[in-house]
Amino acid sequence: MDQTYVETLVTKKHNIAAGILKVVCGIAAAVSVLGMAASIFSLAAAVIFGGFAYYFYLEEWVEYEYSYVSRELTVDKIMARSKRKTMENFFLDKMEVGALSGSYHLDHCRGRNCQVKDYSGKNGNKTFEFYYEGNRRIILEADERLMQALHSASPSRIFLN
Secondary structure, rough: OOOOOEEEEEOOOOOEEEEHHHHHHHHHHHHHHHHHOOHHHHHHHHHHHHHHHHHHHHHHHEEEEEEEEEEEEEEEEOOOOOOOEEEEEEEHHHHHEEOOOOHHHHHOOOOOOOOEEEOOOOOOOEEEEEOOOOOOEEEEOOHHHHHHHHHOOOOOOOOOO
């Protein structure tokens, strides 16, 4: 039984637009609260702008955590360094092929019409991609420890070059 445990944290590039929109929506919500005495529509506007400000607050700082335990890879999204959401679980047995982006091992899968999920930090680092269940392409920014753990569990499907 494979009991390997690897955890990797990848910080996504800071979203400046979300930070600016968070401030703008917060100011609009505050102005709407001040105008509540004049109209009931100001209350609705305050709630809507407050909701948007909270959404942009969560999207300003995003991190992805990859956890590999016993042939299962879990991708979690951490928003605003406080709220965690499990995005997907991937079982190594259902992975078709995986390698570094641009590797010749992925050439036979390039022409497929696949759903693409990008869980990389988009920081310009090397990315690792794999095809899952034949119809999905998953992009990660995996470090050497995670890639080595995946390769050692399934050397015929996961390639390091």
